[in-house]
Amino acid sequence: MLRRINPKAKIITDNPQCRNLPLGWTLCQLRDLCSFLSRGKSPKYSETPNLYPVFAQKCNLKDGDISLSQARFLDETTIPKWPDKYRLRDGDVLVNSTGTGTVGRTRIFKAEYLGDYPFVVPDSHVSVVRSFDEIESTFIFYSLYCQDGQQYFDENLAGSTNQKELYIDVIGDRNIMLPPINEQKRIVAKIEELYFVLDQIEASLRS
Incomplete structure (x- = not known):
């Protein structure tokens, strides 16, 4: 399957x-x-809110969600400097890549987060992982969000204690065990089924 998607892909055999x-x-x-x-890129910010938010690390919420409520906004005159590939898409996996405490935090972007905004672009502290259309993006998300994925990030950070960096090459080097697409979907469905059960248990304990 992988060779059909990306003929240049290096399949690990050793x-x-x-x-x-x-x-x-x-x-x-x-x-x-x-x-x-x-x-992402370093933006020039607008002094006032407009229709073009910039996705920053604080948009990846600690509770596991995403919100643009605290986003700053892009200077409209600089929009032509942002190619379309930087506009976040449904299924993009977003990884906080700078700073102790939030570096490595991984979320998956959904189009519904845009609300009435036409698009959002990431700043230079956020890494974008956009898989090929033939791959289940949520499977990639869980491969990075899981304990093993987060441990990989932690073990490969660079920089000083107070300014940790997760370089894009480190993210790209992450080994992924890729099953056929139907198995990717089945694994994702099972994970989300288990999360749903856990949410119900937590809710019952709080009531």
Whole structure:
């Protein structure tokens, strides 16, 4: 499957994990699953609110959600300097990439977060992981959001204690065990089913 999506993809064969992969699965690097993998850019901000928010790290909420309520806004005269690829799309995985405490925080963007805004662009402290259309983006999200993914980020941070950096190459180097698309969807559905059950248990304990 991967060769059809990205003929240039490097399939990993010299890792002990390869021997234990189910039939049809592939071990590869995240970069080979992405149509766009990049930090955002440093914006010029508007002094007043407008229709063009900038996605900052604080938009990736601690509780697991995303909100643009605290976003600052882009200077409208600079919009032509932002190619369309920087406009966040449904299914983009967003990773906070700077600063102790929030670096590595991973969320998935949904079009509904835009509300009435026509688009939103990421600042330079947020990394965008956009997988090919043939890959289930939520599967990629859980591969980075899971304990193993977060541990990988923690172990590969650069910089001083108070200014940790998660470089885009580190994100791209992350190994992903990629199953066929139907299995990706099944795994995502099972994870979300279990999260739903956990939410119900937490709600019952609070009541």
